[in-house]
Amino acid sequence: MRKTRQREVIREELTKLDSHPSADELYRLVRKRLPRISLGTVYRNLDVMFREGMIQRLDVGGSQMRFDGDRSDHQHIRCVRCGRIDDMEALPELTKSERDAVKGAGYRLLARRIEFLGLCPACVKKAGRH
Amino acid sequence: MRKTRQREVIREELTKLDSHPSADELYRLVRKRLPRISLGTVYRNLDVMFREGMIQRLDVGGSQMRFDGDRSDHQHIRCVRCGRIDDMEALPELTKSERDAVKGAGYRLLARRIEFLGLCPACVKKAGRH
DNA sequence: TTGATAAAAGTAACCATTACTGATAATGGT
């Protein structure tokens, strides 16, 4: 994997963020520094960095992928009103009933995806005063 | 909401299945009984039935929506190898650490999506003998 | 320095889904 300016800037901008941008959001940011970069380059590099384990690709609800420069194992909570995604540190344990259900289905469990859904602080405030 | 033959057959075929078909999979099945039905009709009716709470629409990983005639609240386990989706009865409880993390993020929790990932029995067998 | 080639920009294609456009048919009132 060669070292290119484009990939460098894409990664810098992603890890700088604590939000979880989509490819086009990141594209808009990166273009401020590299105005001639193409959207395809952003997609290609996000893909290759994901495959190399350098970043996370989040397949949350909706049509767009989200990307996360934080490689640690953590969960996310998504605001159903504005789409914002925040980190959550809870590390849920596999309960006995879950293990039994997996075994009952005859599956070999590999992972468990948990996504919390709710209203972010800003949207709670807006919803509060009807 | 009018009663149409198309909607009737779509619902019948969906509830008949214990799998979790995508729109086009269902389209192929329905076409055996209604050869002139269009894919758009399948999409439209799945959407309207979902909005009316008659069926479930599953936004699992991947690009396609899945549909579920079983309206009960239950979880799913997806085979990462062949894409098969099965039901799971486990009803996971919200742990204290999860509640704390939600509160820490300032969110009002509305729901929690859990998806189990693994290898289905058939794929376990195949993977077992390399 | 240079040759091989990974990766770039630009553009077209892909694919699930949604929207649009007349035609058809379900339904409620006469």
Place this chain on the structure above:
DNA sequence: ACCATTATCAGTAATGGTTACTTTTATCAA
């Protein structure tokens, strides 16, 4: 039963995120 209303239909075009292709550029080991 007939009709008027209009939800729904079949067929087709458009949408939007993503991927693939083609030609050019630039990285880097030799």
